[in-house]
Amino acid sequence: MVVGTTGAATIHVGKQHTISSITQAITRAKNGDTILVHGGLYQEGNILITKSLTLIGKNNPIIDAQKNHEPLSIEANHVTISGFTIKNSAHSSIKDIAAIKVYNGRHITITNNILDNNFFGIYLQNAKNCRIENNRLQTYGETERLVGNGIHAWKSDSITILNNEIAGHRDGIYLEFVTHTQVDRNRAQNNLRYGLHFMFSHDNQYHYNTFKANGAGVAVMYTHRMRMEHNIFEENWGDATYGLLLKDITDSYIQNNTFVKNTTGIFMEGSNRIQIQQNRFENNGWAIKIFTSCMHNTLSRNTFIQNTFDVATNGGKMTNTFKGNYWDQYEGYDLNKDGIGDVPHHPVSLFSMLVERYPAAMLLFRSFMVTLFDRSEKMIPSLTPENLKDENPLMKPDKRTVNR
């Protein structure tokens, strides 16, 4: 019986097989083995993986922690978890219990799982080179305190988060002290706080994601060198709710995104040197709220259509550049037919400044009185920031704005 040292073995787990529990299979397995779990219900409390194993679920095996345990804990490198349904993890506000929790792991792959009614979904703690792909996460929290994040990574590096669907969690995806990470083609919907949340996480990028009807779409805080491209932010509605919230961000790119029907499309505070290009803003309450604490940002070739307010700000000084955007509220002309308006456009209206200071004034919006105010302010600007203007506004939307 001195075998198994050369090749990796496959261990079958299921009712028809000699081994009927996953824990038992793990005890028997050696590094590099594959455990094939057949369909059925597995209620084994906490399953701890301490070896480099590949766990594959066949015919949808269900791991149920009965609200008392952490279903799956990984304390090893090179582990793959695929094809399971994991549900009913315990809830705890002291220990962050997750459906799948990775402790200090390298090269962990978590694919094609369904996570239902857990506290945290997938939790990476001090992990590296991990891949989280094609998972569906759903939970039913009622308040932010009673529910954890969908995919949570802390102090990790080089994580790939691809094609997941996350609903009902606190944050859809939460990354803190995470670097060189890619978040692509995910869909975060109806999460209580943010769809995607970055804290102190540098050099990351996210593309082609959809953030719909979350507390706020994406929050990026205290982070440098981000790339945010080709994402869709929609229907993030409510007070203090934003499509994209930027707080203390520098040297980043926001390109080719679509912002539709958000109360505020982009909210920027203390953010510098950001290139905001070729984005589409449609039917938002405020397309961009840019505070005077933001400096040297460039907004160009964006398209603004049917927003209640295109740009709002809180003061007079402005060191940000607006150039070559398309504004549907532009009323100038183009005599030489080069596609660029001949008179500058001032995207901040007097009334939007007024609403910033007296929110209740919103009641008077679109009244004749307010139209009159805005007209006279356009003739003789006195209260709106003089230098916040687009010197060469486009007459037609830039074709490169088209998303995807």
Add this chain to the structure above:
Amino acid sequence: MNNKIIKYVISDLLRNRTILFYTLVLLTLSLSIFLMEDNTDKGIASMLNLVLFVVPLVCIVFSSIYLYNSAEFIALLVSQPLKRQSIWLSIFIGLATAMTLAFFIGVGIPTFIFAYSLSGITLVIGGLLLSLIFVSIATWTAVRIRDKSKGIGLAIILWLYFALIFDAMLLFLLFQFADYPIEKIMIAVSMLNPIDISRILILLEIDLSAMMGYTGAIFRDFFGTHMGMLITGLVMLLWTALPLWFATRYFKKKDL
């Protein structure tokens, strides 16, 4: 109410050139707005000015002029064995039918064709109610003031008040009491102006995203609920009924 008088007033008004012109102008404007704008919500926003300013103005001024010009006809009717109340109500119904019909053809039909949405329906209903209300206000001013030029002057001043001055006062109120939680009071005060009520209802449809913000949410909590809509509808009906009631009461005792 007397069906013969209603029929006569309506047929008289439908042959009236001003009504025809009014219908055509509304139709041309709404068609050109909807054909130029590819975004329906933007079209509705442009239509808003038409509905909130042109419609009340035409309704109140035209109705006043019509009532003054029919003074002899009314005197003749009074000499007949007819109740004064039914004469006056019949004339109102005739006028109101003609004005709402003109509005429905001029704005309602194009809106339903090009922008059949909740915002479009709100716009049309708001416009119809505004037509009724301003005809009703005209009956009151016309019966109270004997002199034609003074009466029309008052009609124009009333329009100016509802369309412009009221909002200016509201804005002033807002600045003065900005430090207090005045949102609920603002809603109550805005009920005193039918143009504002219609405007806010349409605003809640076309600027929904902005209205979901902090103060917007307060307005939405009121106007978006069944109770709020019921109160709003009731207030709009009161705005139609009250001036008419005052006018009829005065007409019954008036020395012609």
